Amino acid sequence: MDEARILRRGLSPRLWLAGGWLLLALLAAIFAPLIAPQDPLAQDLMLERLPPFWLDGAEPGYWLGTDSLGRDLLSRLIFGGRIAFIVAFAAAASACLIGSALGLIAGYFGGWADRVISRIVDVWMAFPPVLFAILLVAVLGTGLSSVIIAIAVIDWTRFCRVIRAEAMSQARMDYVESARIAGYGRIGIMLREVLPNVLPSVVALLSLEMGIAVIVEAILSFVNLSISTDDPTWGGIIAEGRLSIHQAWWVLVFPLITLIFTVLSFSQFGEGLKARFDPVLR
Amino acid sequence: MEPCLEIRSLSAVLPNGQRVLRSVSLTVQPGEVRALVGESGAGKTMIGKAVLGVLPKSVRIVEGEMLIEGESLGRLDAKARRTLIGARTALIPQDPLTALNPSRRIGPQTTDRLVRILGWSGEKADERIRQLLQEVQIREPERVLKCYPHELSGGMRQRVLIAAAFAAEPRLIVADEPTTALDVTVQKQILRLIAQLQRNHGTALLFVTHDLGVVAKISQKVSVLYAGKVVEEAATPDLFASPQHPYTRALIAATPRYTDPYASLMPVNETVLAGLADEVAGADRAWRPSHG
Numbered sequence: 001m002d003e004a005r006i007l008r009r010g011l012s013p014r015l016w017l018a019g020g021w022l023l024l025a026l027l028a029a030i031f032a033p034l035i036a037p038q039d040p041l042a043q044d045l046m047l048e049r050l051p052p053f054w055l056d057g058a059e060p061g062y063w064l065g066t067d068s069l070g071r072d073l074l075s076r077l078i079f080g081g082r083i084a085f086i087v088a089f090a091a092a093a094s095a096c097l098i099g100s101a102l103g104l105i106a107g108y109f110g111g112w113a114d115r116v117i118s119r120i121v122d123v124w125m126a127f128p129p130v131l132f133a134i135l136l137v138a139v140l141g142t143g144l145s146s147v148i149i150a151i152a153v154i155d156w157t158r159f160c161r162v163i164r165a166e167a168m169s170q171a172r173m174d175y176v177e178s179a180r181i182a183g184y185g186r187i188g189i190m191l192r193e194v195l196p197n198v199l200p201s202v203v204a205l206l207s208l209e210m211g212i213a214v215i216v217e218a219i220l221s222f223v224n225l226s227i228s229t230d231d232p233t234w235g236g237i238i239a240e241g242r243l244s245i246h247q248a249w250w251v252l253v254f255p256l257i258t259l260i261f262t263v264l265s266f267s268q269f270g271e272g273l274k275a276r277f278d279p280v281l282r
Numbered sequence: 283m284e285p286c287l288e289i290r291s292l293s294a295v296l297p298n299g300q301r302v303l304r305s306v307s308l309t310v311q312p313g314e315v316r317a318l319v320g321e322s323g324a325g326k327t328m329i330g331k332a333v334l335g336v337l338p339k340s341v342r343i344v345e346g347e348m349l350i351e352g353e354s355l356g357r358l359d360a361k362a363r364r365t366l367i368g369a370r371t372a373l374i375p376q377d378p379l380t381a382l383n384p385s386r387r388i389g390p391q392t393t394d395r396l397v398r399i400l401g402w403s404g405e406k407a408d409e410r411i412r413q414l415l416q417e418v419q420i421r422e423p424e425r426v427l428k429c430y431p432h433e434l435s436g437g438m439r440q441r442v443l444i445a446a447a448f449a450a451e452p453r454l455i456v457a458d459e460p461t462t463a464l465d466v467t468v469q470k471q472i473l474r475l476i477a478q479l480q481r482n483h484g485t486a487l488l489f490v491t492h493d494l495g496v497v498a499k500i501s502q503k504v505s506v507l508y509a510g511k512v513v514e515e516a517a518t519p520d521l522f523a524s525p526q527h528p529y530t531r532a533l534i535a536a537t538p539r540y541t542d543p544y545a546s547l548m549p550v551n552e553t554v555l556a557g558l559a560d561e562v563a564g565a566d567r568a569w570r571p572s573h574g
Contacts, residue, residue, distance in 0.1 A: 173380045173381075173383075174375045174376075174377060174380045174381035175381050175382055175383040177336050177373075177375075178373060178375065178381055180335075180336050180364075181334045181336060181367060181368065181371070181372070181373050182368050182395040183364045183365055183367070183368030183369075183395075183398065183399050184398075193383050193386075196383075196385040196386065197383065197385045199385075
């Protein structure tokens with residue numbers, strides 16, 4: 001679709017809001033050292049449990065208050081976003097690549113390829129995902145790459161199932177038959193004719209998966225299995241906030257709000273993109 | 283003259299052993315229109331798919347031979363068969379809604395076949411498609427080439443598919459109920475268009491339909507199918523003037539007449555159907571598959 005038509009149709013509020021939040025969070029994460037008002041690791045027991053700026057007793061420069069060690073909450077959230085986005089992009093992209101490729105093959109070729117891949121997916125999905133992740137990280141050792149690998153290894157089935165079903169229905173279309181009559185090979189048809197038609201679903205799922213990766217990373221941080229405990233992560237902050245909920249509710253509430261907004265935005269952004277680029281829905 | 287398409291006693295079975303084609307034989311001479319008529323499930327579409335090499339995986343050919351311009355498809359390896367079918371035949375599909383890839387523009391979608399099979403340059407193929415789009419009376423070929431399928435109406439899409447089918451100058455086109463999915467008002471135009479292009483290009487046509495009115499308009503020869511068996515074969519005028527088989531007579535009688543809108547629809551007579559069942563069963567008893 002040409003640029004002019006994209007502009008003429010305008011952006012839906014869904015894409016605007018979700019994309020806006022994601023862009024804001026992403027920029028903040030990238031430029032964290034420039035933007036963060038304080039050092040996220042600097043402890044100062046004189047400043048412990050400062051409330052957010054609109055409450056009595058707030059200090060200027062500590063907009064969202066401080067935690068029980070006197071560390072600035074806003075700065076910690078901004079730096080935590082770095083981990084969240086790295087995990088979201090890397091883990092979702094790996095899961096997408098593995099899952100979509102296998103799903104496309106299973107759905108388009110059918111037969112024994114489909115049977116083998118579908119059985120693997122069935123077995124995979126019998127594992128409880130969060131326990132599976134904890135187990136994997138425990139085996140691989142903590143660290144950023146272990147978290148990414150764990151999420152990709154667990155969540156490729158989500159792509160595989162959806163793309164398999166889509167590829168199956170596309171493979172039955174008459175245009176696939178026409179391509180066969182015109183002398184195209186099976187792999188050529190799969191890549192040229194079927195793949196572009198399942199791409200909108202891949203994009204939507206990819207965005208959804210990024211949100212899920214953010215949640216899984218937060219869960220792993222919450223149980224202290226993500227990365228080194230020094231670096232701030234959203235899950236880690238939530239875990240700390242839980243301990244001081246009665247004295248400093250903001251340490252729990254702000255990271256939760258950030259997490260919810262981000263995950264919601266990822267899923268809505270994906271749906272919005274799908275509606276925009278699907279040639280039939282369009 | 284060597285027939286454009288020759289099918290010699292073709293039989294095909296489903297995995298459960300049920301026959302879907304029962305020793306079907308037919309020929310299509312160059313430039314001739316052969317209609318295949320029959321009710322749903324009679325195997326008319328199956329014959330078209332067999333010729334084009336796109337039978338469903340579950341259907342197995344157990345007997346018979348198909349020759350395109352004297353070349354037996356069964357004797358070629360898979361790749362040579364694909365090339366032969368791709369170069370000499372084309373399909374006008376039943377449903378123009380699913381026969382075009384929704385995510386590709388009309389232009390590349392219709393030309394890449396010319397480039398690939400005939401080895402034409404991109405410009406030559408573009409020029410050819412533009413010319414064909416004019417032949418099917420599309421007024422703005424340039425604009426249509428840049429469209430996605432969903433931007434065109436059903437009738438327009440069927441025109442595009444007809445243009446694409448004729449573009450490579452195939453010797454034989456299989457038209458699988460090309461007007462069934464269209465609006466009644468468009469059906470007539472599309473039918474006239476196919477007949478006109480067929481005459482101008484001298485292409486042989488295997489025209490699959492269940493509509494005897496269409497048969498009378500477009501074809502020179504007819505094969506009447508029932509349960510995968512050719513029950514009658516004749517030149518079109520003869521078939522309507524003196525149908526030999528009771529099933530053919532019943533089919534002709536069952537065709538609604540627009541001249542008398544109050545006449546009730548006539549089903550095919552029970553005794554005719556019973557006779558057909560006997561005939562088919564008799565043929566099955568006499569039939570021994572040549573292998574398997």
